[in-house]
Amino acid sequence: MTASFRKAALLTALLAAAPLALSAQALAKPKTDRTIAAVDTDSDGTIDLAEAKAAAGALFDKLEKDRDSTLDTKELQGRVSRKDLKQADPDNDGTLTKDEYLTLVEARFKAADPDNDGTLDAKELRTPAGRALARLLK
Ligand SMILES: [Ca+2]
Ligand SMILES: [Ca+2]
Ligand SMILES: [Ca+2]
Structure with a gap:
């Protein structure tokens, strides 16, 4: 040769x-949903509540620029409407602590999971409730 x-x-x-x-x-x-790609750490193709909360906690820390441990409307950058903020803010100081933020994430997660199987698939994430949750995750 x-x-x-x-x-x-x-x-x-x-x-x-x-x-x-x-x-x-x-x-x-x-082609996976971009939210799933970013949040689905165990790569099972869906988002469970633990994954959603982990992503939300990381986003909270990223958005929390003035280091006062809460997110105000400016830091939230439109992720939460005035009405939703009022509901998620029981102490009514106009800002969300991480606990309040994660409680809101849990509520939105449940709203986005009508079949109640504890996971969100790409289809559930495309619904208005799914998109509202996605705004709190990335
Ligand atoms: Ca997963
Ligand atoms: Ca802050
Ligand atoms: Ca589901």
Whole structure:
């Protein structure tokens, strides 16, 4: 076998393998919901309450810029409507502590899970309730 023949054979093999590699990648990565991709840490394709709370806690810390341990309307950046804020804020100081924020996450999670199986799939996340929850997670 000459060197140039080997080179040609290698090139042919590479060219033959390339489309296969591409399609294998496409198969391995089905189009997932972006919220699920970001929040689904156990990679089962759905979001459970623990995953939602972990993501929400991380987002709370990210949004909480002035380090007063609460999120005010400015820090919330429209994630919670005035009406929802009032309901989620029992001490009525116009801001949410992390506990209040996570309680709101839990309420929105339950609202987004009408089949009550404790997980949210891509379809449930596309509903208005699912989208309202997603706003608190990322
Ligand atoms: Ca999961
Ligand atoms: Ca704050
Ligand atoms: Ca469900």
